[in-house]
Amino acid sequence: MVERFEKEFEERFGGGCAPLAVGSGTDALHLAYLLAGIQAGDEVIAPVFTCTATNIPFLYMGATIRFADVEKGTLNIDVDHVKRLITPRTKAIVCVHYGGLPCNMDELHALAHEHGLIIIEDAAHALGATYKGKKIGEISHFTMYSFQAIKHVTTADGGMLLIKDRDLLEKAKRLRWFGIDRSAKQKGIWENDITEIGYKYQMNDMAAAMGIAGLEEFNDTLALRRRLLARYFDNLKDLDGVKCVGEGYTDREHAAWMMTIIAERRIELQAHLRANGIESGQVHYRNDRYSIFGGRQQGAFPNMDKLEDSYLVLPLHTKMNETHVDRICDVMKKGW
Numbered sequence: 028m029v030e031r032f033e034k035e036f037e038e039r040f041g042g043g044c045a046p047l048a049v050g051s052g053t054d055a056l057h058l059a060y061l062l063a064g065i066q067a068g069d070e071v072i073a074p075v076f077t078c079t080a081t082n083i084p085f086l087y088m089g090a091t092i093r094f095a096d097v098e099k100g101t102l103n104i105d106v107d108h109v110k111r112l113i114t115p116r117t118k119a120i121v122c123v124h125y126g127g128l129p130c131n132m133d134e135l136h137a138l139a140h141e142h143g144l145i146i147i148e149d150a151a152h153a154l155g156a157t158y159k160g161k162k163i164g165e166i167s168h169f170t171m172y173s174f175q176a177i178k179h180v181t182t183a184d185g186g187m188l189l190i191k192d193r194d195l196l197e198k199a200k201r202l203r204w205f206g207i208d209r210s211a212k213q214k215g216i217w218e219n220d221i222t223e224i225g226y227k228y229q230m231n232d233m234a235a236a237m238g239i240a241g242l243e244e245f246n247d248t249l250a251l252r253r254r255l256l257a258r259y260f261d262n263l264k265d266l267d268g269v270k271c272v273g274e275g276y277t278d279r280e281h282a283a284w285m286m287t288i289i290a291e292r293r294i295e296l297q298a299h300l301r302a303n304g305i306e307s308g309q310v311h312y313r314n315d316r317y318s319i320f321g322g323r324q325q326g327a328f329p330n331m332d333k334l335e336d337s338y339l340v341l342p343l344h345t346k347m348n349e350t351h352v353d354r355i356c357d358v359m360k361k362g363w
């Protein structure tokens with residue numbers, strides 16, 4: 028089942044990259060960082076605003092994280108800031124397609140090319156997204172997907188890594204399973220040594236079966252999510268005090284995982300929505316607020332500083348239809 032899921036996923040999203048199914052998106056990121064050759068003391072450039080799962084695996088490895096600020100209109104990584112963070116010790120850049128809108132991949136790849144860096148895409152929000160006609164998944168050295176409970180496709184928990192350099196696949200498989208070459212072992216050759224420290228990061232058949240079923244529904248799921256997002260953008264475009272994050276791009280297709288706004292008096296808006304039976308929230312927080320990442324770097328991220336008290340994530344999920352979006356927007360239009 029795992030091999031079948033990998034194969035079906037590769038056909039849909041792989042764009043020539045090799046798939047490796049794992050136990051979670053975080054497992055996939057950790058393996059990508061290991062396969063990228065990141066070592067203790069290396070510097071990596073990573074988004075300050077993301078799920079902590081993007082950045083915690085760097086701490087497992089003793090890598091030094093240099094956080095980059097967000098772009099104001101998208102909350103994606105700010106390429107100008109990335110440029111200023113590059114040093115001779117920089118090894119890799121990880122980017123997150125926030126909410127499902129792809130980052131500025133051409134600009135990031137130009138920097139990577141100039142400085143010999145590896146790019147890892149955290150595409151946990153971006154299954155089905157495209158950038159300038161290319162699939163997210165076929166662009167960078169490594170792309171990671173998550174099948175955690177609330178992602179586009181779920182396997183209860185699970186992840187997928189797409190690997191551009193197919194020669195790395197055998198090593199990736201060994202690292203997924205304690206460092207053991209399972210295919211050699213299954214052929215009964217017991218003299219195999221273990222020479223690399225691996226992990227227990229495999230996907231199981233039950234999860235893969237869910238994933239296969241999820242892929243069957245995926246086109247409908249994505250189409251519905253995109254309709255809901257477009258409806259929000261349309262309904263909210265003239266509303267004072269609100270800006271929609273990631274609106275207006277024509278060179279990339281949104282995967283519509285999250286609908287985020289920048290709102291004046293966010294707390295009051297959240298209370299107003301809640302009083303009308305509508306949940307909203309933050310989902311992710313700036314990572315420099317956490318002690319494990321060294322704590323707040325005041326002033327280092329001017330855009331994040333400006334936006335951290337005003338972003339709000341509105342409901343967007345597959346149990347909704349356009350009427351629900353209209354109702355939410357009507358409640359907002361009454362003022363808060």
Ligand SMILES: *Cc1c(COP(=O)(O)O)cnc(C)c1O
Binds near residue numbers: 051078175184
């Ligand atoms: C969900 C998510 C992850 C982690 O995936 P898991 O499958 O939960 O390990 C990583 N990055 C981002 C941006 C996510 O939203």
